[in-house]
Amino acid sequence: xxxxxxxxxxxxxxxxxxxxxxxxxxxxxxxxxxxxxxxxxxxxxxxxxxxxxxxxxxxxxxxxxxxxxxxxxxxxxxxxxxxxxxxxxxxxxxxxxxxxxxxxxxxxxxxxxxxxxxxxxxxxxxxxxxxxxxxxxxxxxxxxxxxxxxxxxxxxxxxxxxxxxxxxxxxxxxxxxxxxxxxxxxxxxxxxxxxxxxxxxxxxxxxxxxxxxxxxxxxxxxxxxxxxxxxxxxxxxxxxxxxxxxxxxxxxxxxxxxxxxxxxxxxxxxxxxxxxxxxxxxxxxxxxxxxxxxxxxxxxxxxxxxxxxxxxxxxxxxxxxxxxxxxxxxxxxxxxxxxxxxxxxxxxxxxxxxxxxxxxxxxxxxxxxxxxxxxxxxxxxxxxxxxxxxxxxxxxxxxxxxxxxxxxxxxxxxxxxxxxxxxxxxxxxxxxxxxxxxxxxxxxxxxxxxxxxxxxxxxxxxxxxxxxxxxxxxxxxxxxxxxxxxxxxxxxxxxxxxxxxxxxxxxxxxxxxxxxxxxxxx
Amino acid sequence: xxxxxxxxxxxxxxxxxxxxxxxxxxxxxxxxxxxxxxxxxxxxxxxxxxxxxxxxxxxxxxxxxxxxxxxxxxxxxxxxxxxxxxxxxxxxxxxxxxxxxxxxxxxxxxxxxxxxxxxxxxxxxxxxxxxxxxxxxxxxxxxxxxxxxxxxxxxxxxxxxxxxxxxxxxxxxxxxxxxxx
Numbered sequence: 001x002x003x004x005x006x007x008x009x010x011x012x013x014x015x016x017x018x019x020x021x022x023x024x025x026x027x028x029x030x031x032x033x034x035x036x037x038x039x040x041x042x043x044x045x046x047x048x049x050x051x052x053x054x055x056x057x058x059x060x061x062x063x064x065x066x067x068x069x070x071x072x073x074x075x076x077x078x079x080x081x082x083x084x085x086x087x088x089x090x091x092x093x094x095x096x097x098x099x100x101x102x103x104x105x106x107x108x109x110x111x112x113x114x115x116x117x118x119x120x121x122x123x124x125x126x127x128x129x130x131x132x133x134x135x136x137x138x139x140x141x142x143x144x145x146x147x148x149x150x151x152x153x154x155x156x157x158x159x160x161x162x163x164x165x166x167x168x169x170x171x172x173x174x175x176x177x178x179x180x181x182x183x184x185x186x187x188x189x190x191x192x193x194x195x196x197x198x199x200x201x202x203x204x205x206x207x208x209x210x211x212x213x214x215x216x217x218x219x220x221x222x223x224x225x226x227x228x229x230x231x232x233x234x235x236x237x238x239x240x241x242x243x244x245x246x247x248x249x250x251x252x253x254x255x256x257x258x259x260x261x262x263x264x265x266x267x268x269x270x271x272x273x274x275x276x277x278x279x280x281x282x283x284x285x286x287x288x289x290x291x292x293x294x295x296x297x298x299x300x301x302x303x304x305x306x307x308x309x310x311x312x313x314x315x316x317x318x319x320x321x322x323x324x325x326x327x328x329x330x331x332x333x334x335x336x337x338x339x340x341x342x343x344x345x346x347x348x349x350x351x352x353x354x355x356x357x358x359x360x361x362x363x364x365x366x367x368x369x370x371x372x373x374x375x376x377x378x379x380x381x382x383x384x385x386x387x388x389x390x391x392x393x394x395x396x397x398x399x400x401x402x403x404x405x406x407x408x409x410x411x412x413x414x415x416x417x418x419x420x421x422x423x424x425x426x427x428x429x430x431x432x433x434x435x436x437x438x439x440x441x442x443x444x445x446x447x448x449x450x451x452x453x454x455x456x457x458x459x460x461x462x463x464x465x466x467x468x469x470x471x472x473x474x475x476x477x478x479x480x481x482x483x484x485x486x487x488x489x490x491x492x493x494x495x496x497x498x499x500x501x502x503x504x505x506x507x508x509x510x511x512x513x514x515x516x517x518x519x520x521x522x
Numbered sequence: 523x524x525x526x527x528x529x530x531x532x533x534x535x536x537x538x539x540x541x542x543x544x545x546x547x548x549x550x551x552x553x554x555x556x557x558x559x560x561x562x563x564x565x566x567x568x569x570x571x572x573x574x575x576x577x578x579x580x581x582x583x584x585x586x587x588x589x590x591x592x593x594x595x596x597x598x599x600x601x602x603x604x605x606x607x608x609x610x611x612x613x614x615x616x617x618x619x620x621x622x623x624x625x626x627x628x629x630x631x632x633x634x635x636x637x638x639x640x641x642x643x644x645x646x647x648x649x650x651x652x653x654x655x656x657x658x659x660x661x662x663x664x665x666x667x668x669x670x671x672x673x674x675x676x677x678x679x680x681x682x683x684x685x686x687x688x689x690x691x692x693x694x695x696x697x698x699x700x701x702x703x
Contacts, residue, residue, distance in 0.1 A: 051685035054672050158700040165703045194691030204687035314702040321697035353682040357671035365586045365663055366647060374589060377681025439703060
């Protein structure tokens with residue numbers, strides 16, 4: 001394995017190895033650029049993953065201290081766990097379900113399309129769908145997304161069949177097994193889906209795309225990429241000219257190291273990335289690195305989510321097979337006549353019994369609760385994922401008291417639901433329940449949001465420096481050789497699961513960085 | 523501490539009758555340093571807590587998450603960790619004993635008997651409603667949602683099949699076998 005010297009100041013240093021960082025690092029390495037990825041978590045391979053929800057959570061989840069506030073129910077139910085994301089090589093692509101949807105054209109123009117919504121800090125993206133289309137094509141090809149590039153859709157499991165039958169009875173038309181970056185047939189050296197279930201716990205067959213198995217090994221094979229696991233980044237340093245020069249991190253023994261860098265890219269997901277920029281404050285950047293706009297950490301989005309579970313008279317066994325290979329897209333449009341801006345998707349979802357008990361109605365007890373679990377075998381489930389409104393006051397800040405084990409301020413996550421989010425969620429609960437009622441559900445459960453899996457927007461992309469943190473290439477407005485490469489770039493959240501767009505942006509950003517380096521501009 | 527179990531009783535215990543449930547504690551006897559379940563043929567030794575306290579915890583666990591399909595032994599397994607915690611941590615022991623004393627005091631004033639001996643589940647639940655905001659109830663509830671449902675032995679009773687990768691997943695084992703739609 002390639003190893004780069006700590007004093008090698010010609011390397012690109014990427015913080016994080018998930019959808020953004022893992023893709024960017026691999027592309028840079030393939031372009032001949034020496035790259036170091038610093039990953040806070042450990043490296044687990046397919047054989048290490050376990051089909052056991054709590055054990056897997058203990059293995060993969062990011063459980064370092066965080067605090068929460070706001071009126072979102074996650075604060076009440078899971079006050080120390082605002083997000084369910086991964087701390088391991090591959091980041092949350094180890095955990096993701098595989099849904100790979102392009103944004104809709106109007107979603108890149110949210111402010112123009114939705115207008116001035118009170119309390120929402122809407123802004124148009126500085127890129128358009130036309131500009132992104134070729135990068136979406138590249139992303140779909142490298143990820144092997146079903147229903148693109150001639151790749152067939154996945155077969156529908158029991159949970160999908162219930163969703164499909166109910167949705168069709170309601171007259172929905174766009175119902176299928178999704179655009180999934182999970183092999184429906186062998187491709188790219190990986191086999192076809194074995195319908196194991198446990199997509200969230202790390203795919204044991206390798207059918208699911210992740211940067212861990214499908215990208216990073218290719219980058220490493222070039223000899224230009226070094227991934228350092230168990231490396232928690234503490235701060236980014238800069239010189240007197242305001243150029244990033246090095247990244248300080250705690251290694252596996254807790255010892256501080258300083259990796260010099262020509263370029264730094266931050267891809268630690270939307271809670272850690274702004275935390276790192278804020279923790280990197282200096283006399284030159286007193287409010288945090290790249291924060292002249294004051295927007296670092298703001299506009300935190302998590303998608304308007306929730307689940308609907310239905311109990312039927314006969315068995316469903318929803319947990320068998322691909323967790324999220326099923327979608328209803330008819331509500332994804334922007335149609336204000338429904339009483340809210342933006343749209344939502346309904347996607348199949350299942351939890352095993354242990355997580356169903358923990359997440360169905362946290363805090364509940366007694367027969368109303370247990371009679372729901374008694375119907376587990378006969379249960380079908382779906383997840384609501386819709387566009388939520390960016391709000392300046394929904395933000396990541398540094399907790400004044402809580403520290404991590406290296407003494408760095410922990411992230412504090414504040415989130416209040418916007419009225420638009422609430423109206424959308426209630427609409428989706430109604431439609432989801434109607435889908436199951438149409439095929440004979442005896443009970444349905446509108447289930448509250450889980451800790452956030454889609455964390456977005458806290459280093460937003462903007463045309464003007466005063467409106468956001470990065471430009472259309474993910475380059476920070478304030479520091480030329482500092483980039484943001486994860487979902488925190490998102491100007492607005494759109495309706496769709498974010499990973500495909502993160503990968504498309506990272507692929508595009510890699511080309512930009514390579515070009516700027518070749519021209520000696522960074 | 524271990525569950526001492528007669529193998530002939532274990533898996534045959536499926537659904538419980540209404541009468542057994544409504545007089546939950548009646549099936550569990552306290553003897554010496556252990557609780558004995560004659561119907562299910564198992565015993566549980568208590569080390570730091572008294573057998574009476576363990577018996578109360580078993581009743582409490584069932585009242586929090588009542589599943590008629592689950593035998594008492596699953597609740598006993600789910601709460602036995604409190605005996606271990608109490609052995610290791612005096613504060614945990616005091617919290618458990620104090621919490622039980624509170625439940626018993628409410629039960630004595632309303633029913634003239636200890637909480638675990640109140641015959642009807644609905645009456646015991648009414649007692650718990652007065653205690654659910656307290657640290658003891660919250661701690662027992664929070665632990666139980668994992669310790670009860672994360673026991674692989676209860677999964678088949680809910681139709682959950684657990685680990686599947688080593689069996690080849692469900693691609694040939696019924697991922698799409700639904701027929702009633």
